[in-house]
Amino acid sequence: MSQDARRANSLDGKTWTRHSISVWSDIRKSKEELALKHPAVFPAELVERLIECFLPPKGRVVLDPFCGLGSTVVAAQKLGRSGIGLDINREYLELARARLKGEEDGCRLIQADARDVLSHVEPESVDLVVTSPPYWDVLTRRRTADRKEVRNYGDEATDLGRISDYAEFLAALREVFGRVFEALRPGAYCLVIVMDIRKKKEFHPFHADLAAEMEKVGYIWDDLIIWDRRHEYNNFRPLGYPWVFRINKAHEYVLILQKPKDQSTQEAIGKQLGALEEELLRPDIRRSADRTAALLADEFVEFGSSGRVYSKQDAIEGMAKEAPARWVVSDFKAVPLDRGVVLVTYRATRDGAGGGPPFESLRSSVWRAIGGRWQIVFHQGTPAQR
């Protein structure tokens, strides 16, 4: 391999040093960006710099599964790369399209749920992701720090910014970034711009919580950059004064996560399948025929403990009708059987909290990588006692 093919990026040594400093304070929105009608546009300058640092010279495809007004796609196009953006909001996509110089160089803007990214992007075809998800449901809440007007992303039912339960919101993001993981080339970076969240007395370290969810699906959390936005604020208030000293947040994080170079490592696949099994035990996923259909192969068969044999359709209908329950997975093991075929075994415990008495079962599933996406071809569960 030539020296050039091994390079991380095309930066000269001086620029490399400047950009390697962990706090970025010099990023500015352009006048055009300041006038845009979107509550959370980030500057194309930020994305351009991230692309210059994290996209190898031969990398072409840059994806943003939550593209909003398309800052990532615009920056990718400016640098002669192919940007692909997904967003559920048609109005934002129209405004994003107006910012592009036509959909040239393979740039694409797609109205779609980020969880369906694999219906639009080939597995292992993406060289870099730069994105910023909704910051939980904060946009639906009153802004106490700066008292700016509340603006949210609209009324789409699939808008992740409308999920009020934090654990459910994080699980939905894990689902998105699990799919994005499959779309990324081994060794490629996934850069996620986020801010921590306070809701009255509760502090949520969103950047750390999201990174932990992403580690569960196989990413390596490599590092982070602090994006200093102090210059953008001129109306800070003494939050909590004079009773509780509260922090005015004026920075965001760029989380630097990487798909392992050797994607076939047993550990990475085990993590990914463990996360998918947990996803399939969540009541909101079990109720959604679209979600369960994506995780079960067409030839799926389940041997139930009653001796009944279930097809994919039977299983989808059965899950949709179940009373919601909370399940915990333990003793998880993943054993590769062949290339793209893995046997997983685990203990599933229904804790009795969400309805129904506590119950334990031993479960096994055979997962197959079909068209680059993991699906279950066989499942069996047996009641168990410790």
Ligand SMILES: C[S@@+](CC[C@H](N)C(=O)[O-])C[C@H]1O[C@@H](n2cnc3c(N)ncnc32)[C@H](O)[C@@H]1O
């Ligand atoms: C923080 S904003 C992204 C802003 C963008 N980086 C920019 O510069 O314009 C989050 C975006 O996620 C979109 N969104 C919310 N739920 C989504 C979902 N399920 N799939 C795709 N996009 C979604 C919202 O419409 C919003 O535009």
